[in-house]
Amino acid sequence: GxxxxxxxxxxxxxxxxxxxxxxxxxxxxxxxxxxxxxxxxxxxxxxxxxxxxxxxxxxxxxxxxxxxxxxxxxxxxxxxxxxxxxxxxxxxxxxxxxxxxxxxxxxxxxxxxxxxxxxxxxxxxxxxxxxxxxxxxxxxxxxxxxxxxxxxxxxxxxxxxxxxxxxxxxxxxxxxxxxxxxxxxxxxxxxxxxxxxxxxxxxxxxxxxxxxxxxxxxxxHRARVPETPVLKAGLKIARPDQKAWRAVYVDLGIPGATAAEFARSLQEILPVGSTCTVCSAEELNARLPRGEIDLVVFPFGERYPDDTIDAVVDFVKKGGTLVLFGGYPLYYPMRGGQYAGSSAHGAREGAAARNRLRIGVEAWWDNKAMPQSTKTFPSEEASTVGLKCDPAGLSADRFFSARLLQPGDQMVPLLVGKDKSGGPAVGAAAYLFGSDMKGRVIVSSRGRSVGTxxxxxxxxxxxxxxxxxxxxxxxxxxxxxxxxxxxxxxxxxxxxxxxxxxxxxxxxxxxxxxxxxGKKRGDIEGDKQTFETGGNPILPGWYADPQIRRYGKTYWIFPTMSLPFEQQVAMDAFSSPDLKVWTKHARILTTNEVTWARGCLWAPDAHEKDGKYYLFFGANDAYPVGGRREDGEPQPEPGISKYGGIGVAVADRPEGPYRDLIGKPLIDRFWNGAQPIDQYVFCYEGEWYMIYGGWGRCNLVKLAPDFKSLQPLDDGRIWRDITPQDYVEGSVMFERKGVWYFMYSSGSWTKDSYCVNYSVSSSPFGPFEFKGRILDSQRPLATGAGHHSVINIPGTDDWYICYHRRPIPSLSAHHRVVCLDRMYFNDKGDIIPVRMSGTPQ
Missing domain, CATH: 3.20.20.80 (Glycosidases)
Structure with a gap:
């Protein structure tokens, strides 16, 4: 109490x-x-x-x-x-x-x-x-x-x-x-x-x-790289021809500093193809001499691992790039998550390290000409590489100079203000060495971060x-x-x-x-939120794009959270022994586990293989460069409607938690005009395949046995266009009595036109014969029925279609619910159009 x-x-x-x-x-x-x-x-x-x-x-x-x-x-x-x-x-x-x-x-x-x-x-x-x-x-x-x-x-x-x-x-x-x-x-x-x-x-x-x-x-919250525009400008000036970086973020071992989050955020702002991993001081000392690293980012703030300075100085001498953001660089020496020595010792060690790296820095207490704080603005050089800031300027309270440079070295200001005499006060800079040192150091007095x-x-x-x-x-x-x-x-x-x-x-x-x-977590039913459905919709809440599977004797539904795109940051799952009583398993996958995902976590497809459980998913609503319907390079910037694609996660249990299998999308670009979303994975003759695609195009690809990459098809191609008539998105492929059924959604997902069509073939590779529509809007019950999956009850010819629909009336395109209905075939093997069950609202 x-x-x-x-x-x-x-x-x-x-x-x-x-x-x-x-x-x-x-x-x-x-x-x-x-x-x-x-x-x-x-x-x-x-x-x-x-x-x-x-x-x-x-x-x-x-x-x-x-x-x-x-x-x-x-x-x-x-x-x-x-x-x-x-x-x-x-x-x-x-x-x-x-x-x-x-x-x-x-x-x-x-x-x-x-x-x-x-x-x-x-x-x-x-x-x-x-x-x-x-x-x-x-x-x-x-x-x-x-x-x-x-x-x-x-x-x-x-x-x-x-x-x-x-x-x-x-x-x-x-x-x-x-x-x-x-x-x-x-x-x-x-x-x-x-x-x-x-x-x-x-x-x-x-x-x-x-x-x-x-x-x-x-x-x-997620940690983010502070002063991202300044860092990006500094990297462009430091190494304008660098296509990709092998970067590390150094972990000081401080509780709450969340080095992994900073590494994730760093990777997002680096060019596509770059990597950024967390590295301890001990690991850094071991890896730098092996030439495995291009970019070292010290913790954002004034603390630094003082037992790495010898290796880092040698790294910069040989051409490496070092980033020091946040306050007075190299000010508080740290070892093992603790301050190393007294403040006097720290001052001596920090000054020695800055001198070795030729970083001239001063503040108001050691140069009376410097203000305690002043507004700074992008330099001419920084402006040419796209650095912009608030018209009111960015405050800085530590200032950099070229006083320690040798002939051949130069300092390029990034943010510049004025000192008390009207002279330049440089709040951020890039040191470009061309003497006995060949590397780069990017510094900024801005960029302190306390982590999460x-x-x-x-x-x-x-x-x-x-x-x-x-x-x-x-x-x-x-x-x-x-x-x-x-x-x-x-x-x-x-x-x-x-x-x-x-x-x-x-x-x-x-x-x-x-x-x-004193109650343990499992003491109440509410832990897993078990409930019994009396008909459609079978799940409570707004969900869409349901994938239904059966693992052992348990049925599973993996849906999309039907929310605005930027809020689609997690996935739930539901399990049932009988398709009536369901248990919710919350947040089996979140964008916290997918470094490249920002939202639009949708359209899951679940599979069990070799004792592991895999979840294929789409994220970020990927668009090609310029938003045009063309193949080629993906967007270089992370974020919703930018860089994204189809990912893979893995877990030890169907209910997760799932972790990112690859650390990047399995498919991140348009091929044959197909947006990389809405994947469906199936096994044929011992090999695993995937069909996928949005924007009205569908590709077939072959998966590597570990699901981490793609392999050539029998004809040597990686991507085969198998787009059937009236295809838009939401592909499904299954076999019944020797016939391969290729089902998919047509129309617009936000409108009444959304529906399910299908085509058939004797092979999952086609060619496919268009058969027609089997699920459509049904007034006054619901509209927008589509993006479905199907399941066959083992040992029977009983089939069910699991789909989403928008109840009438509906106040939002995102108001979608998951439903389950029987799906019947006639004597010719044609799917009989599904009559949606349920009661109008």
Whole structure:
């Protein structure tokens, strides 16, 4: 009863509040913290108050035994700044206290008033005025209600103390902080923060007041290369003729630094054909002399592996390229994830390393002519290779020079501003050596990055933080936050949630649930979300492109999540013993496991081979260069509607987790005009083949036995065009009684014209005879029926077609559901048109 969560149930998650409360109740979370925005309750100055939305939030929470901690802030425009509109603020607090009397035991006044994101020009004296007024009004209505100091960003005991000294000592009952530590573990820092906080409380005579932590969490966003445009420009200037790079990102072994994520992000910005792997300091020392590496990227920031400097200097002398981004390069020497020696030792070692690499750098404290910070802009040289930036410029606070260069060397500025005398202040540069050194060093004072946490770290750190907080006397702990937004894969704020945006739990949910309730993960049916279908649609939720398979005695459906393309970042699977009772297996494959995928994770095709389970899939909605329907090189840039294609993942079980088998697409370009999507794999005479294609063309290819590459067909070709009549996408191939049936979707997937046609042949290689349409829109039931698969019940001639359709009415093209119907053949072997079953909505 001491752990709560932050959830935006009063804002964007209002419509999902019941699902949130259900999962909170199951996990033992008894408090939800959410925003009670003034501007939502009172639209106009002196206008009436409307608390109806918040009534629903509070009353529904109570049904699940959950209390609400409201954050009173969100000031309307006509009452800003709030400290100059205290009469109106007083009225808002008074009306809120009256309205929710007896239903809300604690209120919080503001959120993180100590930072400009929530209070313009933070000022403890002004916050004290607002806090005192709120305290007076709350207590006047109900003295039993407790008032919490607005949770501070960090353990800001100095701000709290200044607020107390401004006269607010008796204007709050609960001390409230947000002592974030991410991406690092909670300790040892959390204990030290709380110690300092309690010392401040004792100094000010409030040692007996409870401490709450109302926000603390660890985001699981993707790490991304900072200052990507600057790095790309630097690489073009450093090595304009380099077609591909053999790159490494050096891992310092620091928790939360997520070197693998940075390596993944680096590979995405390098030219097609490049590789980027993680390399420890020990491995780097071993690999550099062997000539296996073209590009070394040191960790983004001022820390570096000092035991690699000898090998790295030799690497640069011989022509290698080194990247140093983020602050003062080579400033903090590290070994084994720890700082190597004292700060004085670090300063000497770093200076020596920079001198050996001829990097001249200075900041305001060692050159008074340099500003503490200045705006920089692309240099003329950088502009010629396409570097652009915000018209307002990019701030820099460390500056580079050519003072250590030898004859034949040169420094090419990338970002340039002005120092105090009006001279150049170079914030990023490329050092091109042409003396006894032949390599390149690309530097930037911008580009610090603190990294991220993976989901297992999030689980461990969250529980560790709760335990540590309670051990240090904290009364209540609120996890930030419950639901992950997951819109931008790189934005940390979208990935704090302990459940995914589709409400599938992350490991942190299960770990916190076990800590609070003692229940193990498998204690409830909801773990796997088993349900029984009474007919079509057979699966709950929006899914499409279903692939149905049978492994042993269990049926499996592998569908696409029917969401906007950029949100298609994971795949679920469903299993059933009888095609009636289904169990959901969430997120069996995600873009976190596919380095080159950004979205459009769709159209899976599953197979078992030699005890392993393979999942073929499409990603990124690949387009050729210029978006034209032509063959040739794929898009060089990653991203949706750019570089992508057909991938392969492998797992030890049908439900995964699946991992990328190749590390790149199996097919990443157009051949015979076929977009590399919608693959279907089948075995014929002991060999494995695949048909695939979108944009109205279909190819046949032969797979290597390990599924990692393609092999020539019998006629020597790699790609054979087998496009049948009216083909668009969604190919399926199977054999029945000596006849090969080639089924596929026609029309437009967003419209009523979407349907299923088929052709036949005596061989999977064709030629194919067009037979006609067997699945079509069926009003008033559904439209857009297509992208299907089929299955034969072993030992019978019973066949089923598994497909998606769009129910009527439908508000979105993505509102598609998975259905299953019998598929019959006549005496001639023709497929009888399928009559869709189900009840109109």
């Amino acid at each position: 001491r752990v709560g969560v932050c959830a935006h149930v009063t804002r964007d998650e209002f419509n999902n509040r019941i699902r949130t409360y259900e999962m909170m109740q199951d996990a033992g979370f008894d408090y939800v913290r959410s925003d009670f925005d003034w501007h939502h309750c009172q639209k106009a100055k002196n206008g009436p108050f409307d608390f109806s939305r918040y009534d629903q939030v509070v009353d529904d929470a109570a049904k699940y035994g959950i209390k609400v901690l409201p954050i009173f802030h969100g000031v309307p425009g006509w009452a800003q700044p709030v400290n100059e509109h205290l009469t109106e603020w007083r009225a808002f607090i008074r009306e809120s206290a009256r309205h929710f009397k007896g239903r809300i035991p604690v209120v919080e006044i503001w959120n993180e008033a100590n930072i400009s994101a929530f209070w313009k020009d933070p000022n403890p004296e002004k916050y004290a005025e607002v806090l005192k007024v709120a305290y007076e009004e709350v207590k006047a209505v109900d003295p039993t209600v407790l008032v919490a100091f607005g949770g501070t960003a960090g353990c800001a005991y100095d701000f709290i103390e200044a607020t107390i000294k401004a006269g607010a000592k008796d204007a709050f009952d609960i001390v409230n902080v947000h002592p974030y530590r991410h991406p690092n573990p909670p300790e040892p820092g959390l204990t030290e923060d709380l110690k300092n906080l309690k010392q401040m409380m004792a100094r000010n005579g409030i040692a007996d007041r409870p401490i709450w932590i109302t926000e603390m969490g660890w985001p699981t 946490s993976d989901e297992s770290q999030q689980a461990k750190y969250t529980v560790d933080a709760i335990k540590s907080a309670f051990a240090n006397g904290v009364e209540r702990f609120f996890i930030y936050e419950f639901l992950a937004v997951e819109k931008d894969p790189y934005y940390s704020e979208h990935h704090f949630g302990i459940v995914h945006k589709d409400f599938s739990p992350k490991p942190a949910y299960w770990a916190c649930r076990e800590y609070v309730t």
